Amino acid sequence: MPVVLAGVVIVGSLVLFTPGNDDDASQAPATQASEPAPADGAKTETTPTPTPPEPQVTKVEVRGGSPVGGVKGLIAKKGETVRLLVSSDSPQEVHLHAYDITRYAAPGKPARFEFKAEIEGVFEVELEGPHTQVAKVEVRPS
């Protein structure tokens, strides 16, 4: 009897605690920062001056000191180049933690971040003055 009971509890907790996949769709990044992967067969055709792929840029708009549409997540793999543009209707100092990059945004002159994602983890992008988080950068192992 106790064995059965313990079994029920354990199996129950297993079922309960096994994370579902239902959230995954909603967690898709607002914008992928990754550049399109080069096609494998590309080596055969030699293009002397390859046109570089249009870099993907994540755009965040700050209005009245808070991000429009909430805090956006940006997902990158380690080693990729991340491009982030923060526009603001008021002058702001925008800071990316850990990477410790600070850029300035002014009306019509967005803060432009471009850096290589070398540190894994989840990092806040915040307005330095009011300490408002406006975006997060998630860097996953490659």
Place this chain on the structure above:
Amino acid sequence: MLVPALAACATGAAVMAVGAEPALAHGLVGRADLPVPESYFAWAVRIVLVLSFVGLAVLWKHPVLERDSWRALPAGLGRVITSRPVEIVAGAIGVSLLGVVVFAGLEGTATPTGNFAPTFVYVVFLVGLVPVSAVFGDVFRAFNPWRAAARGVAWIATRAAGEAFEAPRAYPERLGRWPAAVGLAAFAWMELAGANGDLPQSVAIATIIYSGLTWAAMAVYGVEPWVTRGEAFSVYFNLFSRISPFERRGREIGVRTPLSGLAQLAQLPGTVAVLAVMIGTVSFDGLAESPLWADITPELTDFFTSLGFSPERAVEGSFGLGLTVMILLVYGFYRLGALGMDWLAGSADAGRLERVFVHSLVPIALAYVAAHYLTLLLFQGQSIFFLASDPLGDGADLFGTAGRSIDFGVIGANATWYWQVGFVLVGHVAALVLAHDRAVVVYGDTKLATRSQYWMLAIMIGFTTLALLLLSTANA
């Protein structure tokens, strides 16, 4: 440590109905761990189940940890470490650091990461000393500034008066470790819920208040009774130090079986509360990073605002409530374990079983701290080297290290996940071993002991799974 996140919530919650993001742990850092991937989680849970049933199958007949196995190290080393000069130097270091924290907090920059006080208290002291205690024993006792200063004052007063002092009152037995539980909960509140908890000034003021209370209590009840039962950090680090193979007794240092120090833990009132606070606060810190909390907190905050709280107080209220509920849930879950054991194996009341088995939660508490704060310690902990050179953040360079920065390359995400899962698994096994060992003593009969442990096993698996769950949903 949550200030930026809190400010974001306070200003953002009212504006945004959707898209409220989970607060990143430790605004001090502005970085959080990537969630442990699902596959790691699933494998860890399977390993936990297998280990647990193997544990039951090989249940031993005679306790292995309950016997006092302490043996003094060859004389010499122990004598040096416990000698009066070493004691005085260690105490002086502790008192000096307390002074630096207060001074830097009050006089230094208000930027949390640019000031010595918050990083020293929240990262080096509260987190860093945990693994040190678990490996080397009760190191904090030697450096405890409140104990050292009180002993110094008592020594001078005794010299001046020509007679030894007696504490005016005996420490009330029923208080047990309750004051420590309250103290730890108060610090956790400041750290995790207080809107200004990571500001250097808050840290300094809290330190002053806590020091005053501690010295007052020592004056009333005596230094040793308060240090062993009432002083929050002494109790906290002493619990972890019982995992260590090293223990000081008198003027000797000896070795013992790891974990066996926990079996020697006096069953005082309030010990269960201390453990519930320890596990509950880390759980809440993990929960606060999860999408679940991000969904709950705007509504909670609205509720507090509707009661007439200011936005800042409303956020404090909802975080404080979350913290309290988490502590109570941890207690309730453990209580369930005691009730279940009583039901399956009988022989004792659940209240007694609760006290008798509580030491088995210490390795779980260690696993929670180690897994949750691993990267905080490894990354943010580095900043103490440059903060030590510039404690006030005014451009000083006392030791020539002020120009350094944090090297984020010391550990990557994959290694972090392995360590986190590893800590949780090892903590689980240690907890099972301690609980089994105690069951053999309590029931005196292998059959009954085994029966009691079916239930305890389920509770332990619950704690372990919660730890893994929190690690895998953080920032998910």
